[in-house]
Amino acid sequence: MQGLIEQHTGPLVSARQVTEGFNSEISVVINDSTFVKGLRTDHPRAWTQERERQINPYVRHVTAPLRWSRTEDGWDLNGFDFLDGRAASYKPSSPDLQPIAAMMIQWPTAPDGVELKQASQRWSAYSDRPELFDGAWLSHTDWSPGNVLITGDRAYMLDWAWPTRGARWIDPACWVVWLIAEGHHPAHAEARAARVQAFAAAPDLAVTAFARAQAAMWEDIAENAPHPALDSAATTWVGHRTA
Numbered sequence: 001m002q003g004l005i006e007q008h009t010g011p012l013v014s015a016r017q018v019t020e021g022f023n024s025e026i027s028v029v030i031n032d033s034t035f036v037k038g039l040r041t042d043h044p045r046a047w048t049q050e051r052e053r054q055i056n057p058y059v060r061h062v063t064a065p066l067r068w069s070r071t072e073d074g075w076d077l078n079g080f081d082f083l084d085g086r087a088a089s090y091k092p093s094s095p096d097l098q099p100i101a102a103m104m105i106q107w108p109t110a111p112d113g114v115e116l117k118q119a120s121q122r123w124s125a126y127s128d129r130p131e132l133f134d135g136a137w138l139s140h141t142d143w144s145p146g147n148v149l150i151t152g153d154r155a156y157m158l159d160w161a162w163p164t165r166g167a168r169w170i171d172p173a174c175w176v177v178w179l180i181a182e183g184h185h186p187a188h189a190e191a192r193a194a195r196v197q198a199f200a201a202a203p204d205l206a207v208t209a210f211a212r213a214q215a216a217m218w219e220d221i222a223e224n225a226p227h228p229a230l231d232s233a234a235t236t237w238v239g240h241r242t243a
Ligand SMILES: Nc1ncnc2c1ncn2[C@@H]1O[C@H](COP(=O)(O)OP(=O)(O)OP(=O)(O)O)[C@@H](O)[C@H]1O
Pocket: 018, 020, 021, 022, 023, 024, 027, 035, 037, 064, 080, 081, 082, 083, 084, 085, 087, 144, 146, 147, 149, 158, 159, 160, 161
């Protein structure tokens, strides 16, 4: 493994395990310049490595560029540029919220060459109107603040393991749930998301259906949720929209 990595990074001087992030079997910073993310090829989510490789060319302006990949000796490794930053804060007073919204408006349309799930498929089990979520845009969908890296006054979106084709407002809407979980009043969370014009212009009916789907999903997977307050945050959001 070390030999494999060194073929790309040069001789190993330092290796620092990243503790944030719990899905990958390997997540390590090599020589302060390369972030290596790896899964065994027989891991049930090994396909997410390939998905990240496919999507990276389309999002290099808002994420860490992928420099190399290797699938060998039972390992699937992706080597990205190391970005020297910190995880975003979603607290109401956070200075990170503005650059995050500015980043989101740079999302491209969903690339034709990459097989992506439709938003209506992703959330069909949690909505009776999932067709309202569809559209032509690329969505990231996993707004855990650990996936948003802040360097200086810029935000970068990491971990494109669950890219989805959907309406342009899907990502700001996913973000709203996290903002509420981190202490925003639902009206303030929506105002933040509305800095992304597509969310401001989204049909009320569709966003309310999406809020309901998020509440149902986070309740369903509460035991494995990445944040304990997501299901109640989504329920609070639904209450706000339907009051
Ligand atoms: N290019 C990078 N530069 C610097 N740090 C990075 C980079 N990519 C990822 N990280 C850090 O490593 C962590 C884990 O990366 P990532 O989220 O891609 O993997 P993961 O194992 O799928 O994580 P999780 O399962 O928690 O979502 C990130 O939260 C971030 O702190």
